[in-house]
Amino acid sequence: MASDSPPANTNDGPSSPGENASSPIGNTYSSPSSLRSRRRARSSTPSQFATPPPPSRLGVPNSTPPTSRPSAARSNRPATPSHTDEPPPSSDDGGEDGADDATPTFVWGTNISVQDVKSAIEMFVKHFREAKESSDDLFREGKYMASIRKVIEIEGEWIDVDAYDVFDYDPDLYNKMVRYPLEVLAIFDIVLMDIVSSIDRLFEKHVQVRIFNLRSSTSMRNLNPSDIEKMISLKGMIIRSSSIIPEIREAVFRCLVCGYFSDPIIVDRGKISEPPTCLKQECLAKNSMTLVHNRCRFADKQIVRLQETPDEIPEGGTPHTVSLLLHDKLVDNGKPGDRIEVTGIYRAMTVRVGPAHRTVKSTYIDCLHIKKASKTRMAAEDPMDVDNSLRRVDEDVELDEEKLKKFEELSKQPDIYEKLARSLAPNIWELDDVKKGLLCQLFGGNALNLASGANFRGDINILLVGDPGTSKSQLLQYIHKLSPRGIYTSGRGSSAVGLTAYVAKDPETGETVLESGALVLSDRGICCIDEFDKMSDSARSMLHEVCYSLLLSIAQIIACSFQADEHCCSAQVMEQQTVSIAKAGIIASLNARTSVLACANPSGSRYNPRLSVIENIHLPPTLLSRFDLIYLILDKPDEQTDRRLAKHIVALHFENAESAQEEALDITTLTSYVSYARKNIHPKLSDEAAEELTRGYVELRKAGKFAGSSKKVITATPRQIESLIRLSEALARMRFSEWVEKHDVEEAFRLLRVAMQQSATDHATGTIDMDLINTGVSASERMRRDILVSSIRDITLEKMQIGGSAMRLSELLEELKKHGGNINTEIHLHDVRKAVGTLASEGFLVTEGDRIKRI
Amino acid sequence: MGGPAYDCLTNPLGAVRFSFGNALSSGYDPASSHGKDWGVVDLFRHYFSDESAISQVPILDSSSIKWVQPNTLVRFRGMIQDMLGNEFYAGAYKDGSTWRTNKYSDVSQFPDGPSSETQVWERRLLYCVPVPGRNQWTECSSIELKNRFLDLTGQNREKRARVDEEMTDSMDSNTLEAGLNGSPFKKMKAGEGTSSASESQVPRTDNAPQSSALPPATSTDSLPCLVKIYDSPESDLKLNDVVEFLGVLTFDPNTMMDMDSPGDNTDDFSEAESVQRPSGKVPRLHCLIHRKLETQHFLHGSSLSTELKSPQMFKEIRESLMKHLTGLLGNDHIAAELLLLHLLSKVHGRVDNVAVGKLSLNLTHLNKESMSIFGTQLRDALKSLLPFTQSIPLTIEYLNTASLGPKKDYGTNRLVPGVLQIADGTHLILDETELQPGTLNSVGVENANLLKNLLECQKVEYDFQYYKMEMATDAQMLIFSEGKSNIMPADMVLPFQPSQVNPLQVIAPETAQAWRCYLATCKSLSHSIGQELQQVLENDLVAARQTDRSLGSQDLSRLLTMARMMSVSYGETTLSLEHWQMVLELERLRKERLK
16 A cells, blocks of 8 residues: 555655544544534435435535635535435524534434534544554555545545444444434545545545445345435345436526526436526526536436345245445446445335325435455366355355354364264265265365366265165255256266257156256266166167267266367366267367266166176276265165164154254255355365375275285275375365365275275275276186185085085085185185085086085 | 224224324324334234124125225235335324324325324235135135125215215226236236247147146236235245235225326336336235135135034045045046045155155056046046146146246346246146157256156245245145156056046035035144054064165155055044054055056
8 A cells, every 4th residue: 555655654744643642532522512502403314316415425516616625515515415404404504614613513313513523534534544554654644545545546536435444443433424324424525525635636526435344234134114314234136227327417507598508507306496587687588498418417327126145035035125226436336146245325215106195115225335246266277166056046145254153163163074974964874974975075175287287176976886775866866956056867868968858758658757868067066867877778788889978978968168178088077077079070178077976776676795896887997987986885684774764754754853853054054064165165285194195095005915916906096096185185175174184184095995895895805906996806806706616616526426415505615724725815605605606507506505416 | 992983894994093093192102113013903803803704804806806995904815926025104104293104005194295204114015816726616705795895885875976986996997907917917928038938828728628727827817916014024924825814905096107206317216116016906905914824714604624523524524535536536446545645645844855744646547538537527626625726737848838937027026926836735737648759948847847846845946047946835746647757756656547437426515515624624634643653653664674675765754644644534633553554555555556
C-alpha cells in the first residue's frame, strides 16, 4: 500500500501522529449527544421506490464547490436520502450553516448526533490502520486514506469499506451504520467528499462508500419487517437480471416558446417537477417546458432477483427470492447462476393493489456492495482443483465460518478416520476395510503432472468382486449418491453414445431393460459401474476385443470433455486418464479423469475360492491391474451376520429407525466435509512418510522371494507404489493435514494388504502374488498344484488298487508328508482336497466324503 | 366474547376487527406485536371446533367461485404447489388515535391517505392447486350448501343488491374462467422454451385412456388459489401437503388489473414483482385456520371410522373388498392379496435412502389385450377407492416428451408442476405394456431416472435449473408389464394369472364408501411388534437367508413391510404370528409363480 501512494506522508503528516489518542474520542463524542435535544425531524421511511439512496447520494449537486467545507457539505445532506421527508428538512436548516459546531443535529427519531457520526467517520477514515501493520508504520497513512488517494488517481467512484474495520475501530459507529444506514452512509459520503476535495480540489466525481463484509449475515428466509431500513448482508444466487434501465437523474427542460433551457433539475423523491412556466423572466409562457432528453443525465439501474442457496432451504420448502436493485457500477456485476454475497439496505415500498388501497409492501435490497463467491478455479489440468463434484445438491457453496470451524474440529478428532468410515453407508455393516478403501477413493490423492508430460492420476480405482446379495450394489449406489458428478451405470449393455439410452425388450419374456450405455459423465466424478463383468458381453469371444471394447465403453461413459490433444494415447483410461477414440476418422482424446468404482459378480453364481480373481470374474488382467484396490466381498454363510442383518431390518421397521445409527456424520456433512477436503487440502509426503513408503515397498518386494522358490514371485509393482501414495494422501486429507505422515503410509499399506490378501493372495503360500492379478494364476500355485497332483497320483497308484478299499484324506496327507521331497511347503488338507478334486475330474479317482477310491 | 356482534361466516372481517378492538382494550400493542395473533385464531377455532360447523363453510372450487361472495368465509382444499415467499403488508395503522388492522384482507378498510403511523407485518404466500389426480368422490357436493348460502344471504334484504351484483360478477368470472383455468400455467408454458413437452402431451394421451396423466392443473375444473398464511410456523406447511384452508375470500377481478402506477420508473420493478405473483384472477384466501387433510376428511357425511372399531368389522370389509379385487383380477387370488397389501402401503420412515414401508407391485404377463380388460377395470376400481390416483403410460414418446419432474421457471419465478409433483399417498399406475423398443433422448432418460428414483427411494428431484432438490414423495406405484420391468424395478413382482374375466360389478355407494374408509383407516393405523415375535421374525429371516443366499436386505425388508400391511389389513396394530406366517406363505406362492 505504501508503494501505491508514496507522497502520503507529506500531505497527511500532521494528522497521523495523533491517531492513537484520537480513537477513543470517536466514542466520547457520541455519548454526550444523548443529552442534547433533538432538532431536526426527518422521516426515514421513503415510500417511493424510484430514487433510492445511492443514486440520490450521487445527486449532490454538481454546483457544490469541490472545496466544500464541512458545513457546506452538510447542508447538502437533505438532498440525500431524505427525499421523502414529510416536513421538508430544509425548512429548519436555516441557521444551521453558521452554527455547525454549537448545536448538533440528530438523525430523526434517534439520539444520534450528526456531528458525532461525522467526526467518528472522519476519524475512522483518516486513522484506521490494519492491525497487522506494525507500529513503525505509524507515520504511514491509514488504509482508507490510501484508498482515497488511489481512487483519486484512477478517478474512481467508490471506496470499499470493510465493515469489520469499522467495527474494530469504532463499534459504536458500526452499530449506528447498520441500524441507520441511510443517514450514516449519507454522512459517510459527505465526509469522503470533504476528504477528497481537501486532497484534490479539482476532483469532480462523487466518491461513494461501499460497505461490505458485515459482521453478521442473515438468511433470506429470516428477513422480516424489523429489518426494513437496516443494513443487511446475505448470500444467494442470482437467478434473473433485468436489462439495464436508464434512470433519469437530472432533467433539463426547454421552453417551446422562447427556447430557453432550464438549469438541470434534480430528481426529487422519484419525481421531476416540471416547471409550470418558463423560467425566463422575459417569457414566462405557461406549460411550455419540454424535456430535452439528450441533455438529461441518466444513471444505470438494474433489477436482479436473488434466490437463497439450497442449503438454507428447509425440508419441504421452496427457495425464497428477493429483488436487488443495482445502480451504476454495480450493474451487471453478476449474471444468473452466480453466487454472491450482497450487502445492502433492506427496503419496502408500497404496491398499489387497487385504485386506492395500498397495503401490500414489496421489498427489495438496495445494493451497496456485491461480492462474488470465490470460485478459485486453478489450472484446469489439476483434477483436484474444481473438485466440488462431491457435493450433492450444489457445487460451489461457500462454506461459512461456522461450518468450517465444525470441520476443523471434526478433523482434529483422533477417531475421525473411523468416524468417517462409520458414516459411510451406515446401513451396510461389516466390510469396514472396504468402506475405508471407498473413503480413500472419495477423498482421492493428489494428481501430479510432471514437466516431462507424464502425469500421475490422483484418483483411486476400486473393484469390488463378490457374491450376489452382499450389498455391493448398495455400496455403489451410496457412493454414487455422494458424488453427483459421478454416474451410475450397469455394465449390462452399452450401446448408444451420448445422453440417450435404448429401451430393449426381451422378445421372449417381455422384460424391458434400459441400456443406458454411455451416459456422459463430467470429468472428476466417481464412475460407478455395476456388473462390470457383464460389460460388452457380446464381444467376449475374443479376449483382446473384450479388453478393447470394455475400455472403450468405459471411455464413453467417463469421457466428457474433448481435449484437442494431438498425441494419441492408448486406450488406457484408468491409468492415463485420457482415452483416444477413433470414430469416423477423427481421433479424439477424451479426458477421463475419473475414479472408477466397479463391482463385478463372479462368473459362476458364487465366488470360487479355488480359482483366482481373474478366473472368477473373467476380466482381462490388463484391466484388473489398474485398480488400486480390489476387494473380495464373499458372502460367508455366517449366521451371526445374518442375525445382525435380520435384527437391523426388524428394528428398521418396528422401532425408531434413527436409533440404528450411532454417532455418525449425516450424509450432507459427509459430502461437504469431503468436498472441502478435496478442494482445499493438498497433502505432501513428509520425509518420514517417504522413508516408510520405501521401506514398506522393499519389504513387500522381498516377500516375494521366499526361500527355495525357483521362480520369483512379484508381490509388488511400481503401480502399487503409486497406489500407496494416493491412498496415504487421501488418508492425510481426511485429517485435513497438509503432510502425509508415517501412520498414513502404514494405514495405506494395511489397506492395500487387506485388499490384496483377499484378491491376490496366493492360497498356497499365503503371500501376495501380483501374478494373480496380472496373469490370473500365481507362479508358485501353478507349480505347486502340478507337483501335488502328480504326487497324489503317484501315491494312489502305489498304494491303492482299482476298486479297492478307500483311503482317508488324512492318511493321504500323511503319506504325502512322508513322501515329502519335492514339496517344499507345508501341505494342508484343503490343498489335498483340491488336488484330489482335480484328479477326480480327470476320472482317476472318486471321493466319498472324506475318503477317496481309485477307479 | 362470542355473541352475535358479528357473523363469523358472512362477515369474518367484522369478527377480526371486533376482536382486534377487544385486544387493543386489553393491552395489545400493534407497534410491538409484529402482527402476532390477538385471539382471532382461537375465536375461529372455537367456532369451528366441530365438523358440522366446518361443513357450513362453502368449499371454493370452480363451480362455487361463481356464487360465493368476497369477504366471506370459504374453505379451500388443495395441495401446496408452490411457495411464493413472504409478503409484507401494512398490518396496522393509526386512524387518528386508534389503531386499525388490515390483517386478513388485501385492502384497507379505510382507504384514506397514508396514515401517520403504520406497522409492517408479514404473511406467507402459498400457491395451492386442487390435488392432482384427485378423484370424483373426494369432492364435496356444494349444491345444498349453495342453496343454503343463498338463503342465508337472501335473508338480509339489504344485501339483495349485492347478490345481483354478484350474479353479474359471476358472469364476468365465467368469461374470466377460460383464462383463469390456464392463465398462470399458460404463461409458464410460454416461457418454458421447450413448450412442446407439456403441450404435445395432450394429443398423445388421447389414445391412452381418459384418466391418463395430465399436468395437474390443466384439467378443466381446477381452480388454483393463492393462500395467505398468518401466524403459522414455517415448518407447519410443506410443499405438496394436502391442506384445508379456512379463511376470508378476496376475489376481485379488478385487483391487480390497474398496474400502472404513477411515475414511469416504477414500472419495470412492478413488472418484475408482478411476474412472481399469480395473476389477479386467482382468488385469494386469507387463511384463518388450516388443517392437514387425511383421506378420512374426504369421506364426508359418514362416520364409518368410528364403526370400524371392532376387528370383526375389519375382517368383514376386508373380505368383501378382497372379493371385489379378486373378481377384478380374474380370480387371481394371490394378485388380489398382494394388491391389497400394496394399497395399504405408505412410507413411515426414512433412513438414508431407504424408504421404509413402500411396497410397489409389478404385475407381469400382461399385454395390450389383457390390459384393456383388467387394466382398465382395475384403474377404474382404484379411482373409486383411493382419493388421488394417476396413471402414466410408459411409452417411448411419452417418456421423451413429458415433463415429469417439476421445474423452476425463473421467467415467471414459479415452480412449473410436473406430473410427479404429487401429494403424499397418491397412487400411480405405470403401464409398461405399451412400451416398445426404442431410443430415449435425454429427456426420456431423465424421466426414466425420475420414475426409477421415485420407485426406489420415494423421492422426486425438482429441477431448479442451477441445482436440483430432492423432495420426499410418498407414492404407491403399481406397474403393469409384459415381463419383469427392469426399468421400474418394483418391490414385488408377480406374474398375473387370471383364470376368467368377470363381468363388471356394480358397487353400491355405501359399500364403496365403506371400502374407502377401510383403506384409509388401515393405512393410518400405527403398528408395532411384540418382543417374542421380534425374535421369531429374526429367526425366520436368518433361516430364510441361510437357505437362499440371494436374499438381500431389500427382500427381508419387503417381507416385514408385507407383514405390517397384512396386520393392519385386519385392523390390528401389533403383528401376530398368524399374519407373519400368512405373509411367508404368500411369499412362497409368489416365488413359486416366478419360477
